[in-house]
Amino acid sequence: MKTINIASTEKSPKVLFDPKKYIFEMEGNSRPENVRDFFYPIIDTLRDFFEEISPEKKFTDNETAFNFNFKLEYFNSASAKFISDILVIIKNGNDKGLNMKVNWYFDDGDDDMKEVGEDFSEMITFPFSFIMMQR
Amino acid sequence: MKKYEIIINHKGMINLEVIDDILLKLKNYLQEKQIELVIRKRVYTLAVECLDNIYKHADHTNHISEIISEYPPRFIIEKIYDDFQINTGNIILDINKVKINDKLENLNKLTLDDITILYKKSLTNAEISDKGGAGLGLIVMAKITTQKIKYDFQKINDKFFYFAMQLTIKK
Numbered sequence: 001m002k003t004i005n006i007a008s009t010e011k012s013p014k015v016l017f018d019p020k021k022y023i024f025e026m027e028g029n030s031r032p033e034n035v036r037d038f039f040y041p042i043i044d045t046l047r048d049f050f051e052e053i054s055p056e057k058k059f060t061d062n063e064t065a066f067n068f069n070f071k072l073e074y075f076n077s078a079s080a081k082f083i084s085d086i087l088v089i090i091k092n093g094n095d096k097g098l099n100m101k102v103n104w105y106f107d108d109g110d111d112d113m114k115e116v117g118e119d120f121s122e123m124i125t126f127p128f129s130f131i132m133m134q135r
Numbered sequence: 136m137k138k139y140e141i142i143i144n145h146k147g148m149i150n151l152e153v154i155d156d157i158l159l160k161l162k163n164y165l166q167e168k169q170i171e172l173v174i175r176k177r178v179y180t181l182a183v184e185c186l187d188n189i190y191k192h193a194d195h196t197n198h199i200s201e202i203i204s205e206y207p208p209r210f211i212i213e214k215i216y217d218d219f220q221i222n223t224g225n226i227i228l229d230i231n232k233v234k235i236n237d238k239l240e241n242l243n244k245l246t247l248d249d250i251t252i253l254y255k256k257s258l259t260n261a262e263i264s265d266k267g268g269a270g271l272g273l274i275v276m277a278k279i280t281t282q283k284i285k286y287d288f289q290k291i292n293d294k295f296f297y298f299a300m301q302l303t304i305k306k
Contacts, residue, residue, distance in 0.1 A: 010155075031183055031187075033151060035263060036263055074176060074179065074180065074183075076180075076183050076184065076187065077184060077187075077271035077272050077274075077275045078187075078263060078271070080258060080271065080275075081258060081261045081263060081271065082263075084258045084259065107172065109171075109172040109173065110172050110173065110176065111173055112173055112176060112177065112279075113176070119251060119254065119255055122255070123255045123258065123259065
């Protein structure tokens with residue numbers, strides 16, 4: 001089972017994917033120099049994992065949701081494209097019966113980041129939980 | 136409060152190192168001046184998209200250094216009372232002029248709701264180019280500025296134009 005653990009930099013976010021803990025997390029800024037090199041392996045790993053799980057098997061514990069936590073401060077337009085690709089994988093997983101949950105975090109006062117999340121949610125027709133953070 | 140302030144005034148080549156320097160300087164300014172979070176992030180986002188756009192056009196012009204010295208890339212951020220203004224300038228190939236002009240003309244005609252619809256549609260269909268662009272930059276700019284985008288093309292010769300653009304962020 002493939003996991004992802006990428007530390008954040010000034011230009012790229014922290015990315016964590018731990019299927020055993022039912023968690024995917026992306027946190028920080030995203031304007032990587034080579035956006036394709038950064039995101040393709042992440043997308044491939046997620047796609048492989050969620051395509052391989054059969055809907056009957058779901059996760060080991062059917063009550064548990066797979067949590068996708070987006071705690072982004074800033075991302076550029078090219079990153080937005082890849083984030084939308086990740087969200088489509090989540091939506092597809094949900095459509096085949098997997099219990100998926102998207103938690104979209106935004107800073108208190110950052111209405112634009114909340115709105116971006118709402119746009120994504122409408123775009124993939126999948127409800128998000130919106131969580132305001134105090135810093 | 137100062138009525139007018141130049142925050143960034145860059146004239147010359149724009150590469151990844153220059154972009155990082157400009158963005159760091161901008162980030163520090165916005166934090167030091169305790170600019171409201173939403174405005175701070177809008178200015179920063181527009182700066183990134185503008186610099187990205189200029190940088191991605193740079194390789195078209197590597198072989199025309201004599202034109203660049205006369206028409207260098209420009210990136211200026213000013214604060215006028217509570218508003219911010221970003222001015223950019225860069226050389227573009229004549230074949231791109233019509234494309235950029237059509238995109239901007241169309242964006243300036245749309246309402247903010249229409250721009251959001253276009254953004255969502257474009258995000259779904261976007262493909263990442265070899266240069267790492269998603270072709271979404273101008274749409275994102277129109278979405279964030281919430282103002283009409285001002286722009287101009289100055290003819291340099293048969294092959295090149297100087298493309299100038301002005302974005303405003305109002306409080």
